[in-house]
Amino acid sequence: MARFMDVHRGMQGITADELMEAHQADLAIEKEEGVHFERAWADPESGVVYCLSEAPSPEAVQRIHERAGHKADEIHAVPFSV
Template structure:
């Protein structure tokens, strides 16, 4: 299964609680698309949120995020890691 990093913009002021709620909304339905969201990070000042996942495709990642109410602005496959 491939790994993906997705990026959400426009979430300025996001709190730790809101990030946790959004992450858990993804986790609640991720299996329906064969996705597993591993972690999420946020920069409240810039409004940028990053999510790391394993999934069969970028489209599957986007479908889960969209259904959870926070579609990603970018989804990037991460083919190499160190």
């Protein structure tokens, strides 16, 4: 399966609890699209949130995020890492 990093903008002031709540909403339904969200990071000052996932496609990632109520602004393939 491929890995993806997605970006959410406009989330200024997000708290750790809100990030966990959003992540849990994704986890609750991720299997329906064959997605696994590994981790999420947030910068409350800039309002940017990043999510790392394994998924069959970027569209599958977006469908889960949309259903969970936080559509991604960008989704990038991550073909390799070190």
